[in-house]
Amino acid sequence: MEQHFLVFKEVAETKNITLSSKNLHMSQPSISLQIQNLENHYGARFFDRTNKGVTLTKEGEVFYKHVRSVLGILANAREQICALAKDQRRLITLGATLTIGEYILPNILAFLFRAHPGVDFKVKIANTGSITQDVLEKKIHIGLIEGPAPHHKDLNVESFWEDELVVVLPYFHPWATRKSIALSELPYERLVAREVGSGTRKVMENAIKERGLDPAQLNITMELGSTQAIKQVVAAGLGITIISSLTVRKDYDQRIFKTLKIQDAPVYRPLSILTNAHSTQTKDERRLTDLLHDRELLSEILSKDYNELDDNNKLGLNAK
Structure with missing residues (x-):
């Protein structure tokens, strides 16, 4: 039935x-x-x-x-x-959109795994629509998305981070000595962008429209389907880009790229946690969501390389 x-x-x-x-x-x-x-x-x-x-x-x-x-x-x-079930290992099923899946989740999972090795993780990387549907159908227990959150009576939505979009260019670029840039200057440079329909592209275009600039004026010379590919192209000097500040926060990236804030008004997008309103979280799932809400701890975790995440007592996870 x-x-x-x-x-x-x-x-x-x-x-x-x-x-x-x-x-x-x-x-x-x-x-x-x-x-x-x-x-x-x-x-x-x-x-x-x-x-x-x-x-x-x-x-x-x-x-x-x-x-x-x-x-x-x-x-x-x-x-x-x-x-x-007595022989059931503890499992957290997660879904994440691309930027979160590439640049936030790996450090979080490495940190949690070292602190709680008895927990398994099953992760799906997909777009917001797919993650939302899986949470509603209880195929995944926690969804992590970037940008505007969907509205549905069966969804709980909690923001856990404000992600700033910044202008990223190679260190040898003439603008590299600057700290910020006006949007009106962007049409004069070759721009490498995410593909049409991506969350980052939508946020960028909406922000430009809100600030009185037509996105059609941008000199987009290349569209790529992943942030990592964009970074490689920019590092080679083939253009500049507008991407998440989270994607260039590692020491290695900071030796290659220069990030400029947008002068007119900073462009932020929320990163959110989606859960099913009719599900009860396990202890392990609550530990994960508590970590995401701990801004200071999360910021420290994201600033480190994987091999630096062994000192869990110093970061305080075992005390939670």
Whole structure:
């Protein structure tokens, strides 16, 4: 019956059997049959069907509320049963967007692993939409995203860091002696940017628009799909870029790049923790979220290389 409920919930939320079929990797006839079986079982019609899709009837709306509740109870039961299994190792399932996954999470996981070697981590790196959906479906327990957070009644959203976007250029660039730059100066330089649609690109373009500059005026000569690739191109002198300050905070990077603040107004984007509003965190998960909220400790962890993270007592994690 749980499978029937999952199918019903998906159709109710997508309002489209074809899309539900794709999302659930099931055939359309199979989905239609399961919906029909539910309607026959409960003696009610749950959907109005048109050429444009399906919509819930009044009976369907009532049933939808109960289905969501039942599926939430079943998911919590599975979590508790897994946690009680004697041979079950402690596991934290995480999702993170690209910048967090590349430049924040590795140090955090290295630090936690050395302090609590009995904990395993399973990490998915994906875009905000994918991470959000996995948290809602309880496929991952904690999501870490950059930029605007989604709004959903089943999501808890907590900001844990304000990430500043800065102008990054090689140390031999003529602007390297400066500490800041005006946005109006950027169109005169070759700019290396993230691909259209990336979170960093969206934040950059929105900030430029808000400050009265048309993003089309930027001289974008190269678009790349990862921050690390952008850094290599900039280090070679092929342009400048606007990226997260977190990505150039290591000593090695600071010997290669110069970062300039934006004069007009600093550009910040929030980094947020997503959790399911209907899930209870384990002790290990709370330890992770507590660490993320400890700004001083997190800043120190991120400033170190992996081999410097062994001194956990000095950083205070074992005392928590």
